[in-house]
Amino acid sequence: MRAPNLAMIVVALIVGSMAVLLVISSTSRQPETRSTASLIGGDAGSVSGNGFTLTSTSIEPPADDATFPAGPHVDLVNQNCLSCHSASMVLTQPRLKPEQWTAIVEKMRDVYKAPIAAGDVPAITAYLAGLGAGDEKPGD
Numbered sequence: 001m002r003a004p005n006l007a008m009i010v011v012a013l014i015v016g017s018m019a020v021l022l023v024i025s026s027t028s029r030q031p032e033t034r035s036t037a038s039l040i041g042g043d044a045g046s047v048s049g050n051g052f053t054l055t056s057t058s059i060e061p062p063a064d065d066a067t068f069p070a071g072p073h074v075d076l077v078n079q080n081c082l083s084c085h086s087a088s089m090v091l092t093q094p095r096l097k098p099e100q101w102t103a104i105v106e107k108m109r110d111v112y113k114a115p116i117a118a119g120d121v122p123a124i125t126a127y128l129a130g131l132g133a134g135d136e137k138p139g140d
């Protein structure tokens with residue numbers, strides 16, 4: 001009898017690997033899986049397996065509702081200053097002179113690589129320097 005040709009070998013390999021996959025998939029099922037809803041939902045959700053237990057807890061992220069008060073160029077500030085930190089980071093600063101604000105904005109650009117257009121810096125600085133202008137203390 002002649003040696004089996006290539007097509008026969010390929011067919012045998014395919015059939016063989018299908019059988020292996022079937023065996024693997026029928027034996028490796030997780031013993032028990034809970035629905036995602038039950039895991040994130042209640043506060044007592046937990047799932048165990050392989051000797052450890054994952055328990056879901058509910059956390060309350062710190063609320064930060066502070067927004068930049070309306071004013072000239074507030075749009076630029078909203079666009080450029082909220083991607084990395086909250087408005088509070090800015091609003092809780094002491095009153096600063098325009099040059100000091102310029103230095104901070106430049107630091108955001110140069111050190112922290114904030115993508116602030118150079119042409120927008122003066123307008124942003126003007127807004128920031130005007131923050132304490134009224135008597136109301138921003139951030140309070």
Ligand code: HEC
Nearest residue numbers: 080081083084085089090093104105108112113114115124
């Ligand atoms: C690319 C990210 C990024 C952007 C955008 C950004 N900042 Fe910051 N900012 C930082 C980081 C990082 C710190 C330092 C945080 C810390 O020290 O915990 C910081 C800190 C600050 C502080 C605290 C004082 C200081 O000097 O560290 C102020 C005020 C501030 N930023 C203002 C601004 C203003 C105004 C803008 C918009 C013009 C802005 N930031 C945009 C990253 C950014």
